[in-house]
Amino acid sequence: MSNSLETVHDVDGPWSLATSKRFWEGFAPSALAAQDEDASIHAAFLSDTDWQRIDVVISQVDDAARVVVTGEGDLDAATAQVLRFMSLDIDGRGWPDVADRDSVIADAQRRLPGFRPCGFFSPYEAAAWAVLSQRISMRQAATIKSRLTQEHGDNGAFPAPAVLRELDLNLPGRKTEYLHAVAEAALDGALSGSRLRALPPRGRVAPGARDQGPRSVRGRARGDPWRQLPRRSPQKRGTLERRDRSAVRSGCFGRLDHGSLATVSVLGGGAPARAPRGTHARDRARAPRALSARPGAAVWDRSGG
Secondary structure (H helix, E strand, O other), X not given: OOEXXXXXEEOOOOOOHHXXXXXXXXXXXXXXXXXXXXXXXXXXXXXXXXXXXXXXXXXXXXXXXXXXXXXXXXXXXXXXXXXXXXXXXXXXXXXXXXXXXXXXXXXXXXXXXOOOOOOOOXXXXXXXXXXHOOOOOHHHHHHHXXXXXXXXXXXXXXXXXXXXXXXXXXXXXXXXXXHHXXXXXXHOOOOOHHHXXXXXXXXXXXXXXXXXXXHHHHHHHOOOHHHOOOOOOHHHOOOHHHHOHHHHHOOHHHHOOOOHHHHHHHOOOOOOOOOOOOOOHHHHHHOXXXXXXXXXXXXXXXXXX
């Protein structure tokens, strides 16, 4: 029999449920299912503590978040996971001050008031997406993920690791093999959100995993955007203003979740961008990629570190 737990949590710093909802509805890798007309977010996900299916309703009451989780298993852990994947347990009180130092971020804040990163329900789901999206378009990967959820998931929730591990899928290349490995890592506890958040910034996601590949799993799924700083080419700070304003104008900040722009600025620095013309090829290879100027594109920070 399912149980319910309702809690209310103060949010430190700006937060707008409406902005989060608008972002999440267009987040191709893990778009929200059709929502009711009310101002709440309704979703189903797997608890990364015991892999039980959880239904959640998230609403905003003034500056606080009301979270109602329903399901079996550890509902306290499920609530903590909700706060994590909504980035509601992160102190963002210093975020408004960034606008005084960076006019591009100021423009983004005006366009997306109260924006906080959200999207993947768990590092496990983010890792599965990382496998599915390799060497194919985002649209194709989203279609495959949606089909997996519909055919093998639990009433709207992504398939549990024990289920995914046993699936014989007809996918390109070695994707099926790698998905099985992701499922094994999840069952071993290597993809727990609480574990990943406790890791040092450059800690490995799972034994044998290279640092560069799992970076988006750590940053995008553990709900800790402010710590995901690019560490290469610090001399490129300050060039965002002249090189990447087109990304803001095209609406790409609507897809900015754990990118380098916000995190660098939050701590008082400028934002790295593409290396200037004439820079040595070796240094260009180390420089962070500029934001995509394609409208609606997801901003995947591949700056390394």
